[in-house]
Amino acid sequence: MRKIFTILAALAAAIVLTASAHAQVVLKASHQFPGGKGDIRDDMIQIIAKEMKAANVGVEVQVYPGASLFKPNDQWNAMVNGQLDLTLFPLDYASGKVPAFSATLMPGLIRSQERSKRINTSQFMKDVRAEIETNGVMVLSDAWFAGGMASKSGCIQKPSDLKGAKFRAAGPTFAAMWEAAGASIVSPPSNEIYNAFQSGVVGATDTSLGTFASMRLYEVTGCLTAPGENALWFMYQPALMSKKSFDKLNKQQQDAIIKAGKTAQDYFEGKIDAVNKEAIKAFEDHKVKVVTLSDADYNEWLEVAKKSSYPRFAKDVPNGQKLIDEALAVK
DSSP states (O other): OHHHHHHHHHHHHHHHHHHHHTOOEEEEEEOSSOSSSOOHHHHHHHHHHHHHHHHTSSEEEEEEOTTSSSOGGGHHHHHHHTSOOEEEOOGGGGTTTOGGGGGGGOTTSSBSHHHHHHHHTSHHHHHHHHHHHHTTEEEEEOOEEEEEEEESSSOOOSGGGGTTOEEEOSSHHHHHHHHHTTOEEEOOOGGGHHHHHHHTSOSEEEEEHHHHHHTTGGGTOSEEEOOTTSBSOEEEOOEEEEHHHHHTSOHHHHHHHHHHHHHHHHHHHHHHHHHHHHHHHHHHHTTOEEEOOOHHHHHHHHHHHHHTHHHHHHHHSTTHHHHHHHHHTOO
16 A cells, blocks of 8 residues: 555656646737737737747747737836736837836937937937836837828928928827927827818827828828938837746746847848838828928928927936937937
8 A cells, every 4th residue: 555655646746747847937918909910019929929939948928919918008017017028018108107218209319210220229228228127127129110290181391381280199209399390289099090080180190100001091191201211200119028027037938038039129120111111002002192301301300309309308307318319329
């Protein structure tokens, strides 16, 4: 009998060891973008999930797209508190908690998709990432998304084009510049922009190219100011991880997820130009006029920003002027 108990005990121990060897750390990834429809932001998170599975280090990433796990504005606090492990997140959404994050949706700081790559290695981004990490989150993938302006009538190229326009702005720094150019700021929620154009509540708006296309704003606008080489509008939407979640991983798992984030960033950088072109083509196919800003137009807007958005940010945010100067210094 004692021998049977010994054998059973050994078997139980072996089962526990086997289960332990195959135990999975399950990480939850949430984002607000459509899943399974070719949205590059969902693609990036799915790549991280696939890379972690392929790494075979005992980590599974479960992806919850379309704000199915957390509402967009709730994701930042969930990351900080360790309730959420991973996200791809428009960082400006958390600027109410961390005012410095408004620098990542600031008129004229990025200018072009190519320059965004150089910005990523700048002192500006070192400071932004330091702010992110100070607040308990870390960057896995950098991603800057280009955008522009669209108007129901006429094109927006010079500040004078906005006089009297009813403008829906994406964030406070841009709202300050549009207002300084003579626009009246109106604030319908993003899911109501299409109807707001139809009803005349809004005459113009700014947002990312992807959102312009996914909201089918080519059906209710007459002119798109596309990014080109002189984009006023860029938004930082990185893949992020809670530091509390990261610290629970062993070294092999940490190395694997950092590598997965780099793979997702490489994918983004290799595909974003095609994504931008596809969005612009949707406007052209619907007979919407598409224009870009000349160097002179861009510099004229920059002067407006220097008298509105920039001083407000410098006044309201510790080291705000330093952040602006660091971004503008990148060649």
